[in-house]
Amino acid sequence: MLNNLTLLMMSFGMLVLGSLYDDPLVLTGNMHHLRIEGEREWNEFSELPESADLELTFESRQNSIEWSLRLRQYDVKQRWAVSVNGQELGHLQVDENDMVVYFPVPAGALLGGSNVLHIHQLEHSAMIPDDILVGEIFLAQKSVREDLSEGEVEIEVLDEDLQHFIPSRVTILNENGALQTTAAVSNDHLAVRPGTLFTSTGKLRFAVPAGNYTLYAGRGFEYSLDSKEISVSRGNKEVHHMQIRREVPTAGYVSSDTHIHSRTHSGHGDATVEERMITLAAEGVELPIATDHNKHIDYRAIAKKMKVLDYFTPVIGNEVTTNKGHFNVFPVAEQARIPDYQLGDWQSILADIYRTPNVTVAILNHPRDKHSGITPFGPDLFNPSVGENVRGWAMNFNAVEVLNSGATQSDVLQLFHDWMALLNRGYQITPIGSSDSHDVARHFVGQGRTYIRCDDRDPANIDVSTATRNLLQGQVMVSYGLLAEMTIAGKYRSGDLVRMPQESIDVSVRILGPHWTSASTLQLYANGQLVRTLDVEQDSEQGFPVGVKWAGSLQLPRSRHDIHLVAIALGPGIDGAYWKTAKPYQSKSSEWHPKVVGCSGAIWIDVDGDGRRTSAYDYAKDIFIKSKGDLSNLIELLEDYDESVVAQTAHLWQKSGTALWGLKLDELLSSAAESTRKGFRMYQKSLNIN
Template sequence: MNRHSLATLLLLLLSCFVSHAAAPSTAAPERPVAIDAREFHLGTPGFPEWTEFAGKTPHGRRLDLTFPATANATAHTLFLRQRDVKFTWNVLLNGKKLGALVPMETALIHALVVPPNTLTNGQNALAIVPPTATDDIVVGNFILDPRPLAVCLADAAVEVQVTEAGRRVPCRLTITDASGALAALTPLPSPAIPNLALSVAARPGVVYTRDGRVKLGLLPGDYTIYASRGFEYSVATQRVAVVSGRVTPVNLAIERQVPTPGLIACDTHIHTLTYSKHGDASLDERMITIAGEGIELAVATDHNHHADYSEAAVRTRLQNHFTSVIGNEVTTKAGHFNAFPIQLGSPVVDHRTEDWPTLMAAMRRTPGVQVITLNHPRDLHSNFIPLGPTNFNAVLGANLRGPEFTFDALEVITSGAMQSDIMLLYHDWFALLNHGQRITAIGSSDTHDVSRFILGQGRTYVACPDADPGALDVAAACRSLREGRALVSLGLLTQLRVNDRFSSGDLATNLAEEIRVEVTVLGPSWTSADRVELFANGSKIREQTVPLTTAVEKAKLVWNLPRPAHDVHLVAIATGPGVRAPFWEIPRPYQPSSPMFNPRVVGSSGVVWVDADGDGKFTAARAYAQALVARFGTTAQRLVPELADYDRAVAAQAASLCHAAGVEVRTPVFGVALRFVPAAVGEGFGAFLESLQRR
């Protein structure tokens, strides 16, 4: 053996040794490899975010996995399955940040780009790093695909077309994989869709399309595709096997189910990433979601900004589907308010103002403004809760920070910021009405995103000519809103009629001994109601359980009531089981007050003002109490018997007036007097006394 052949042999041996030593992992994988197929529950032991996690021991706060791989010269893709993610969980590979989990509660398949040279030969470290806040999540089924994401999603596709009455319509597509998770997908170029960016808005498992048409790249597998268009429409569903190398056509037809003549669908609280600088919906994507969810009046309310959507609506060719309104979410350290409509070019209200009367005056002075709403009134922002116990007496409806409230409308449902107790804000609203305010209850979405919160899920139906959604009479809509001709909808639509003549916003007057109250509850086939309640001055006076049905008419109830002894405001509220399907899943509470999650759909009427005393006007509970105290004074012996014909709301106001006059109502004398009047009066006194302690 000469020196040359020895060297060759050594080289050969060496190469053998090298390739042998790393043999199991150096052969670059051609196909996706499961790094770890398990699912891990991550969270803080002892602090379950939701009851479903209670009693379960999380894997830990953080997940660290090691897996063998080879160095990657080209981009790879990491797929994972996640659910119940609320905050920012970073994903690190060998210490390098790949990105974060998608902040969505719904189960979804997340795809992260693994840039070239991120993987190393031998063992690699994958970490899921927690936020500081409590957040229970489930993450797992990690798959490493040796191809770039665009290539992974390029060889199997569906070509979807959605029609209503034979015509393609703007809509939402929701696509779930065999495990029910929102699927990894990408819109693909297609000759039928010349400008993808102006035609679709895509997120994991969700695509909004401006004209019902899209070609989508998916991983091969079995999928369920849902086509939807918001509250008024049916949902079409199809199961599809998506095969490598093939484009599968999917044709879906939806239909208009819920009739809403004379009503326009409004979302009065809409954001974009473009102008609000958070969330993920660009201006053009926002246009597609507005049309795709069937919203007809869209109020732009970016934070401290006057955004005009009209150019974007034309650019996306959706201007015939909705009317956009310039508004502003005046975002202060003392609450968030929406003011609209605003004339283009008007100065923006100084958001550093914290004094409400000054703020309200500034908003009213803004050219064009007709409506001011108080937003998410029980949420904590900048350490301030607008209707929190230090600012608001929720029994009396009284502002504890100064003069009377002067906003026009109150968000009782904000679907992007749900309350644990869906009735909480209704009771706040009732209290404000009892105090004498004329405030309209509204529903909105407050969404900043394409699909994390669904645009128009919470919405308000406002009485307004609705023949041409692209050219609505905004002034008429605003007038109706202020007059209370508005219904709050989160999956149901509830109408209240008194004596076949009076509906939401009306004064029901000239009444006989008995009044006829009719409540109609409508909804699409995919929601149902199981309970209808009727409130008078905020007290529940009737309640009826109703059978679940897929029919559009969920309930039609008639109650014949004796005419009340005094004026009351009547409101009907229908509720039912929450939608859990991914095309319209009711979100979990945003700032939960309980780990229980009991999603419900809701539809509430506006107020019918019942003029029971026949004086041709409505008298609020507080005004009755003031008149009684003025006439009979504040002694138990004289005042309490006079309250016998009145309800809990009037009694609570009377108790507060006594208290304000320096009269102690927690005395045996009051106790004795209250024993001789109906229980409601004592309840009113009790509620008032309790409200003093709550502060």
């Protein structure tokens, strides 16, 4: 492999004939695969790149004024510099989306004769291989502002049902499907990035190069998506009206994003706090939690200034960022002290968090990601078969992120399994979906979100105490492009405790989503074990109301002990730039199969009639005591219990120091119930991992 890719571009006619100075100089019409030494990130790229960097040699005249350099980039995750003749013009946009971006070439940067354009990964990030595509590079003999201002587009976005302007997100793609940079800039009602414009008023105006484009208008998960194909000619103005409507029936649920940052207060990412207010209104987030790192931020004053306070109820929060993990905490009282983020253990950290005035919620964030050398649910710390920290760290958080759209997992269901294991261990933990958004458009706010059962009729005046109380009771649904709404016996919902009926368990599920997502699979879990899978793709949306992908009922046999039920809906990921599902943040594989997902909260079935949520761990403790240290008794007592109870019991036996594995266990398991054999195998597999 060459150290760099060198192309010699000669364009004599353009350089000599003044009549052609308005035509761009083509530096390369192709896209080039670049990567420094190392393994490829994703299988969509070839195993070997063309080069580690791109170097183009071209002929030009000296530029006495600013010129414009245009290029197309794709899948940029690290920092890459763009320079001409050794002078840095800027960096590629850190954004995995396919987009066309522009760089000003200052007066005098080009030489009369031979010039060199160089694109390379910056040294400070050069230890991390980053597969990118870059190319279709053109040099125009006019400023970037002139290059972007050949035609004008004016757009108004209306709520189709209410017929008034509505905050929204507008996406503009060029004829090759890449996000097209516009001449618009962020202001008091717009938040702008290449090809993406958020408007808090439903109105926007911008200039673009002449050409053919596709426009999309939407407002987050609950709304429809309108699209238009337009043609912009030089010197003309296009006026377009677009309409969207609420499609997903979420009445009685408040949409919350519990993990939100701004560059203003967190110091990284690209969204200013002013832009964040606009994006919240435009994505339809009704209960945003401000969670900048180790700061208490109150959005109310800035939201009022930006005239968006009618669209949401801001909550003061904090991402307590420690070297042992990150915790989102809220609601925080005004002027409250900052929790001590330098404490060294979970017991002390969480105790100090709960001492913060008004704080009731403590969410363990992105537990499968490594930060400061710690992966909370990694194999060194967590046994996923029994939901236990293997080093005895205090599991005193009361919610956990199962879906973080800014830090997705290679296995989209991994964190859902971890959460259900925590329930089996006896922890009352609420599942959380969030965005962890630091950006305007790259990982945008509200893509991952949590729906909390609460009065949502007035987004500006949501009862925060009711919302947080219901969240802690598990009255939630997690959304990443879908919702899975489950009821038992026609009335019990997420977070409820159901007295067991005499015979079967009647389960009803609705899979909800806008017209631009689809559902393919419904999974039903009992105590974390998959008990039913339905292919819903063929039936999806057949005769169902708008916003309902699938609805149906099924029966489960009567359980012999208390269980918790969870419904999870899955569908194909979204490739469209208007709501693209992101690649994993810390990938475990070069394979990637994007998904959308919706998850109910847990509904507990009270079989023993004691009015309690009796966990698998609770049953295991009783079985372990009754066995009196006799392995034969233990196996016999487990006959009527599921795999989760068996795994918990095996763990207690293992921790007691009594020999478990060996010929005697193998002999006993050979005639044991299938659930007993499965539970022991599940636990043994986790020991091998840990």
